[in-house]
Every structure is written in structure tokens, then in C-alpha cells.
Amino acid sequence: MTTQPFTVADVMTKKVVAVLPGAEFKEIVATMERWKVTAVPVVEGEGRVVGVVSEADLLLKEEFHDHRLGFVEQLRHLEATAKAGSRRAGDLMTSPAVTVAPEASLPRAARLMAAHRVKRLPVVGADGTIQGIVSRSDLLKVFLRPDDDLAAEVRDDVVEHLFPLSRHQVDVHVDGGVVTLSGEVHDRTRIALAERLARAVEGVVDVRCELTAQAA
Structure with a gap:
């Protein structure tokens, strides 16, 4: 057998849109709208991925905006209500981020997406720095x-x-x-x-x- 299987590195998008932990709520929303993405990695230092902010994370602010919860309900939704009261990426993000290595197989990436119910994964090297983004549509490129x-x-x-x-x-x-x-x-x-x-x-x-x- 001579052909090497396709890897995440073969199909990923190398141009990455990311934000810093200190990015403000409106800045994150504007970034997503400008680049037409539903989630952005949060990076620090030399590009090490520390989390991901998705539309779902941001919508918690809208969900709890006009809804006062009782004490028991607050405990039940502790993480969600904390995010709803936050305005910076470092507090809004889901961490640790679900990531994938560039040498991972396409089925491996697809299983990660399905297991964690996400539409895209940051691609990180051995040192944790971001190298790209792989989405569901990227995984379908092999069918072209x-x-x-x-x-x-x-x-x-x-x-x-x-x-x-x-x-x-x-x-x-x-x-x-x-x-x-x-x-x-x-x-x-x-x-x-x-x-x-x-x-x-x-x-x-x-x-x-x-x-x-x-x-x-």
C-alpha cells in the first residue's frame, strides 16, 4: 500500500481568526460577524490555545439577560450564569479547548467533533500553539x-x-x-x-x- 492517508494538516484552514483573553464581548461578536465564523479560539503568549468562545457561550448573556434565577437554579446553572455575567473572552470561553493535532486522521477529527458536539477544532502543535482550524466542511474536502x-x-x-x-x-x-x-x-x-x-x-x-x- 503506497498512498498515505489524509491528515488534518491536509485539509485544515491555515488562516486563523483568534482573540486574546482580554477581548471584550462586543469585539468577539464583531470578529465572528466579520469573518463569518461561529467560534473563535482564545490564544495567549506565542499563540497557545487556552480556550474557545462559541456563539453558544455568547448567547448565554441573552438567555439570562432578563431572567432572575432562584438560589437553587443558580447553583444548577452556575457555569452558565457566570458566563452570562462576563464580558471578556477569558471568562466567556470554554476551557480547556478541544483540539486536534495536525497529523491526526480525518476520522479522528470527525469523532472528536461528534463526541464534543462542536463544528470546528483548533489544530495545535506539540507545544500547544495554534496552526490552523479544521471544520466539518474541511473534512468533506476529500470527497472533491x-x-x-x-x-x-x-x-x-x-x-x-x-x-x-x-x-x-x-x-x-x-x-x-x-x-x-x-x-x-x-x-x-x-x-x-x-x-x-x-x-x-x-x-x-x-x-x-x-x-x-x-x-x-
């Missing part, structure tokens, strides 16, 4: 790979690897990210594996396996 590239990867990394004796009898066709494998192969036991490996190629939408085994 040209069909010819997908066909070449499936042929080189799947067909050539699994069916060295009958590789010239296997046809690989890709249309809209959907891979069709057809032809005759010597080893019936490897047909199911070929389908699984083709499906694992990043950017492949689906696989139709029409391979058959040659008669003994």
Missing part, C-alpha cells in the same frame, strides 16, 4: 477528489496489491466518487477484502463490487 485520482489509487493500492496475477482482468471505474470493480480474479477469498479496502479510500462515496472468481 477527482474520479481519475480515486480510480488510480484503488487500482494501485487495492487491485495491484490483492490480485497481482489477475490485475489486468480487473476494471476500476469511478463516477461521482462511486467505485465499480468488475472482472474476473483468481482468488475468490479476496473479493470481499477488495471491496472493504476500496471503500476505505478517502474520497470514495460508495463501492459496487461486481468481481467474480475464475472457474477452477
Whole structure:
């Protein structure tokens, strides 16, 4: 197998919009509006990520603006009410931030987003400094790979690897990210594996396996 899997570094946005811990509430809102983002990392020093401020964090001020809570309810919503009364990024942010390494796989980033219910992740190096931002839409970029590239990867990394004796009898066709494998192969036991490996190629939408085994 020759092709290296895509990593977060391959798809992340390198231009990062961030704020300092001392950024004021209105400054944060204006930054989000200007750059059309729903969350911003909070950085300090040489760019070390210390938290993230999201629209959800900011909306707590609106949620509790005109609503007086009783003592028990205040305890229940302690963190939320504290944020609602804050006006600087350092107090508003969610910390520690959920981050991902640039060398992480795309499935790893997707699982982090799903587990923490976030739409984007700061990408940080080993020293904790920010290197980029990866969003849900960035993770979908692999599905924009040209069909010819997908066909070449499936042929080189799947067909050539699994069916060295009958590789010239296997046809690989890709249309809209959907891979069709057809032809005759010597080893019936490897047909199911070929389908699984083709499906694992990043950017492949689906696989139709029409391979058959040659008669003994």
C-alpha cells in the first residue's frame, strides 16, 4: 500500500481568526460577524490555545439577560450564569479547548467533533500553539477528489496489491466518487477484502463490487 492517508494538516484552514483573553464581548461578536465564523479560539503568549468562545457561550448573556434565577437554579446553572455575567473572552470561553493535532486522521477529527458536539477544532502543535482550524466542511474536502485520482489509487493500492496475477482482468471505474470493480480474479477469498479496502479510500462515496472468481 503506497498512498498515505489524509491528515488534518491536509485539509485544515491555515488562516486563523483568534482573540486574546482580554477581548471584550462586543469585539468577539464583531470578529465572528466579520469573518463569518461561529467560534473563535482564545490564544495567549506565542499563540497557545487556552480556550474557545462559541456563539453558544455568547448567547448565554441573552438567555439570562432578563431572567432572575432562584438560589437553587443558580447553583444548577452556575457555569452558565457566570458566563452570562462576563464580558471578556477569558471568562466567556470554554476551557480547556478541544483540539486536534495536525497529523491526526480525518476520522479522528470527525469523532472528536461528534463526541464534543462542536463544528470546528483548533489544530495545535506539540507545544500547544495554534496552526490552523479544521471544520466539518474541511473534512468533506476529500470527497472533491477527482474520479481519475480515486480510480488510480484503488487500482494501485487495492487491485495491484490483492490480485497481482489477475490485475489486468480487473476494471476500476469511478463516477461521482462511486467505485465499480468488475472482472474476473483468481482468488475468490479476496473479493470481499477488495471491496472493504476500496471503500476505505478517502474520497470514495460508495463501492459496487461486481468481481467474480475464475472457474477452477
